[in-house]
Amino acid sequence: MTRYAALLRGIAPSLPNNSNAHLRGVFERLGYDRVGSVLASGNIVFETDETDVPALERTIQEALVSDLGIGGGTIIRSLEELRTLLDSDPFPGLTHGRGTYLVTTFLKDGVAPPTGLPDDPDPLVQVVGFDEEARAFLAVIDNSEPGKTPDFMTWLDKTYGKDITTRTWLTVQRIVKKLEAL
Template sequence: MTSYCALLRGISPGKPGNDKLRETFTGLGFEEVCTLLSSGNVLFTTSSAKPARELENRIQQALQQQTGIGCGTILRSRQELQALVEQQPFGDLSHGKTSYLTVTFLKEPQDHSGTQFPAEPLPHVQILKYDDAARALLAVVDQTRGKTPDYMSWLQRNYGKEITTRTWRTVTKVLTKLPDPN
């Protein structure tokens, strides 16, 4: 069994609703399905040996057919999230009203070896690193100097629409709720 979190892009509270999301995932044969928060975090286990990309495509098609929402779907396994969290990439920094610690998950891997990130982000954003294993960009957004939506627009311009962002707090919460099949 493998535990996954489906990180859905473009889900807002109440639309399509956590009950419908759970129903869709259960209908696909996934087990231990639960949702976390109302922003498109669906946790599940599967005995399928299919690659994550195939599972992402199945989920995305089912969501489109059953809810009419063509949201993006990015999967990360419990192992991938645990490896990221164990690194403690934000060190002593803490998430709060004035400082958001963000993790942007990308569907496609990026090659940032020896190169700078695309175009300097906004002055209120500090990109800490790109994590190859998690395929994630880690950044701090200073809410006193700018707003998160400006950063989201920058991310989309530079990385496209096959991305989704979560706060570090949400990522760690997802990890604590994901079933450990061992």
């Protein structure tokens, strides 16, 4: 059995169909084992014998649309991939806080990795890099100006559309902890 995290895009916990109970129900109906949730923002952990990640992403996304009307996008990462990312310590000496967010933006499996980054870096963003194994951008966001979307995040959305999802570093750590406890 492989342990996975499904990182769901576009989840709004205030909507009735977006509750953790409803999301877990979809995964349980699909026959996955040891289904759990992390926070209320679309992070579902589970086990399965299935190893074809693109097929898992498609199956889960189709079920989310048909069962709950959620069409935001599904990105899957294994415990091994996420543990390796955490162990790489991409944010040495940095701390996630109210004004400075450490974030990881995951690309959907099968999406081509970047050939480069925007030429004009955003003053609100320090791009730490792109982790090839985890297929994830790592960045530090200056979040001291509420409501202002950094240009880098806009670039990610324009370049990859729904084939990405972003999590704070703290959330990635919580997901790994939950996966390891399964």
